[in-house]
Amino acid sequence: MIASDQNAGVRDLESFLGQHGYDVLRLYAGAPVLERARAVRPDVIVLDDKLADRQSLDLSRTLRDDSLIGLSTPILLLTRGQPTPKEHIVALRAGIWELLSQPLNPNELLLRLDTLVLAKLEADRAPKTDLVDDVTGLYSARGLARRARDLIYQASQHNTSAACVMFAPEVEGEPDSSDSGGEATAALVRGIAGVFQATGRRSDAIGRVGPTEFAVVAPGTDAAGAVKLAERFRRAVPAGGTAEAGARRAFELRAGYDAVGNVRYMPVEPNDLLARAARALQLAKLEGKWIRQSSEGP
Known part of the structure; x- marks a missing residue:
């Protein structure tokens, strides 16, 4: 899933990923992201850091806390320029797995996505038993x-x-x-x-x-x-x-x-x-x- 109201670059990225076997759901605003993510359960979510209608970091927190999407779905953030160390920490605290600086290198991104999707699929297939402590409700x-x-x-x-x-x-x-x-x-x-x-x-x-x-x-x-x-x-x-x-x-x-x-x-x-x-x-x-x-x- 890609949520971005940009046309430059993102359309080419969408086409490139499609050519390499990815089904890409493109959204042009932040408002429908949660509902659509709950419906389709994407393997990776890519958010633009400049969505016109929604703060992307707030949206990431909402996605991370949702029980149907959860912590195991990688959320990436498209940024402009080189992020500062402080921006990295703020994004990390909001549940962003990676910051993607534009312009993107499609081949590098493809390798990252392949790694993330494989890990996500393995996590989804792994047994879910014994992950939570019965007494406290914390992780085991x-x-x-x-x-x-x-x-x-x-x-x-x-x-x-x-x-x-x-x-x-x-x-x-x-x-x-x-x-x-x-x-x-x-x-x-x-x-x-x-x-x-x-x-x-x-x-x-x-x-x-x-x-x-x-x-x-x-x-x-x-x-x-x-x-x-x-x-x-x-x-x-x-x-x-x-x-x-x-x-x-x-x-x-x-x-x-x-x-x-x-x-x-x-x-x-x-x-x-x-x-x-x-x-x-x-x-x-x-x-x-x-x-x-x-x-x-x-």
């Missing part, structure tokens, strides 16, 4: 790793950083002997999950990756940004527990993180990023620190 460990793959790809295309911050509550006092069925622990993790969901950015992915461990994968976030993210989450979680009934157990939140300054030049596998953050969290616990950076490198 498997679901977070899959989502992290997309976010790291987006960070690479925006020529920026990516980080993972892993958290765990350290409960004060002796273990609760009456919690044989795990109800108190479940209440604790549900309470923390609710706070994390309310605190996280829409561009980040949050998952429960262990019995009481949580991870946040944050594109466009370097090491300093990872610390700020951890501090924001720590402030949001009440020190005496969370508001959910049964979750009032005093604890200290600990964190470990890993960050890659530019994933285009320092590629990282999602599982490696998660694993390094997990090991940093374990070191934070052993050393009695509230937060610890990974000492490993990509």
